[in-house]
Amino acid sequence: MRDLNTRGPTTVRQASTRAWTGLALCLAGLAASSCTNAPLPATALRPSVVGPDYDSYKNACVSAIRGNGGPVMMPDRLQCTEGTVLPITQNDNVIPAQHNSDEHRFTSATQCDRPPLLQLNPKNGQCMPNSTLRVFRVPQEGVDEKDYPYAALLCRNYQFRSADAEKLKPTYDDIAMIVYSPRTTNACFFQKLSDSAAVIRAAAGAEPVVAAVADEALSGANVPSPFSPDASGFWLSPKKMEDLTACTTCHDANPLMRSPYAQQSASGAGYFPARRASQAYGVVGLDYFGEAWRKYHQYFAVSGSDSKTCVTCHSIGPGETSGVFLNYSAGAPAPSQIASAPFDRLHWMPLPLWSGTDQGWHDKYDKSVTKLRVCHDQFSGSKKPDPDCGLTHLLDLYTESGISR
Numbered sequence: 001m002r003d004l005n006t007r008g009p010t011t012v013r014q015a016s017t018r019a020w021t022g023l024a025l026c027l028a029g030l031a032a033s034s035c036t037n038a039p040l041p042a043t044a045l046r047p048s049v050v051g052p053d054y055d056s057y058k059n060a061c062v063s064a065i066r067g068n069g070g071p072v073m074m075p076d077r078l079q080c081t082e083g084t085v086l087p088i089t090q091n092d093n094v095i096p097a098q099h100n101s102d103e104h105r106f107t108s109a110t111q112c113d114r115p116p117l118l119q120l121n122p123k124n125g126q127c128m129p130n131s132t133l134r135v136f137r138v139p140q141e142g143v144d145e146k147d148y149p150y151a152a153l154l155c156r157n158y159q160f161r162s163a164d165a166e167k168l169k170p171t172y173d174d175i176a177m178i179v180y181s182p183r184t185t186n187a188c189f190f191q192k193l194s195d196s197a198a199v200i201r202a203a204a205g206a207e208p209v210v211a212a213v214a215d216e217a218l219s220g221a222n223v224p225s226p227f228s229p230d231a232s233g234f235w236l237s238p239k240k241m242e243d244l245t246a247c248t249t250c251h252d253a254n255p256l257m258r259s260p261y262a263q264q265s266a267s268g269a270g271y272f273p274a275r276r277a278s279q280a281y282g283v284v285g286l287d288y289f290g291e292a293w294r295k296y297h298q299y300f301a302v303s304g305s306d307s308k309t310c311v312t313c314h315s316i317g318p319g320e321t322s323g324v325f326l327n328y329s330a331g332a333p334a335p336s337q338i339a340s341a342p343f344d345r346l347h348w349m350p351l352p353l354w355s356g357t358d359q360g361w362h363d364k365y366d367k368s369v370t371k372l373r374v375c376h377d378q379f380s381g382s383k384k385p386d387p388d389c390g391l392t393h394l395l396d397l398y399t400e401s402g403i404s405r
């Protein structure tokens, strides 16, 4: 089912799709709410209309994450320092980053085993220490523990800050959060950048590359949760987020991006939500964010038995998961990554890591990787990918109730 948000204030951009969808649902007798002006029932899962202001987005998120379950017990304040410090290693030895005097170890020439894959600042390189990631479950009343929403809080350094300095005053350049309910399959994206970082990110335009050193750093202490009453004082409004590269450019077919760097925060299997191929995933505010976000919110259901080996466990979207990230996972060293690394560090797919011979990996996955590259290139070259790519929109996976099938 496409879109149940058929009433309320809409932007010009959304109005026509909304009207059309509403009419279609109404005619098909699928969504009674599309045919009347009655308020949406409290149980509707994608009910609120997102506008340019933060609070409309927050309210839409709260109800889309909550669904027809009870309240989501998000803590009011979050601490970046409660996350796992993502280690920067060389041959599995952590590069010391405790003291201010360790700064010289982290230059644009520094290489490491598992650099962050999101490009930070070419001037400083990728191997920046003391960023933190915390993935946690948020209790929800009336819902099975296994269905509690996930929250991921990522506090990134684009420049060197020692562990000592972070202890004294936790400070970062980029604080981002994703909240995802495995039950409603909806996800919300929250971002805070220092002003200068935001300007540089915006200027990066179509290039899904981020480059900034913030002049004014962000405090990672007592971060208002995105659902707290005063959250609009911290997190970017949808209007501001529109100036950034769409989150779905990379978080395209799955809400959470798992790089070997991010994976280091995992304390065990199941830490991140498990996923499966062609799984539903809803993005709250997609209508507001428009085509820039919507176009990547798809996946390739590739056909041909040899072409499918990379998409048996999870889907791969037409954004950067089939672009740079596919390449990094299949042998191409990422920026600042040690290029002489062992085979399974450069071929970090599938997971669990490949334990067969190098040739065995190529025999099994090369055709699939090549196919996905072709699909990606056609898509990013604004061509309609050939039919074997099976481009499928994630919007088509929503059920009327929003509950995952």
Ligand code: HEC
Pocket: 115, 116, 117, 118, 119, 133, 152, 153, 154, 176, 177, 178, 189, 190, 191, 208, 209, 241, 244, 245, 246, 247, 248, 249, 250, 251, 255, 256, 257, 258, 259, 260, 261, 262, 320
């Ligand atoms: C250019 C690609 C790209 C874009 C655009 C992007 N991300 Fe990410 N994101 C990543 C990668 C890659 C990771 C994994 C960490 C790493 O290796 O840098 C990640 C990880 C995250 C995480 C940690 C949880 C997880 O999924 O692993 C959060 C939170 C996050 N991103 C939020 C956002 C938000 C909010 C936006 C939009 C404002 C956004 N991202 C846009 C690439 C991107």
Ligand code: HEC
Pocket: 254, 256, 257, 258, 259, 272, 273, 274, 275, 309, 310, 311, 312, 313, 314, 316, 321, 325, 326, 329, 330, 349, 350, 351, 352, 365, 368, 369
């Ligand atoms: C045996 C299952 C399996 C297979 C096969 C597999 N992957 Fe993955 N892939 C995973 C898991 C697990 C993750 C981490 C995310 C997670 O925990 O669900 C992942 C994550 C990724 C990511 C990181 C971006 C993201 O969305 O998190 C990319 C890129 C990726 N896979 C590409 C590939 C490619 C290319 C192939 C084929 C060479 C492949 N995968 C085959 C299991 C698999």
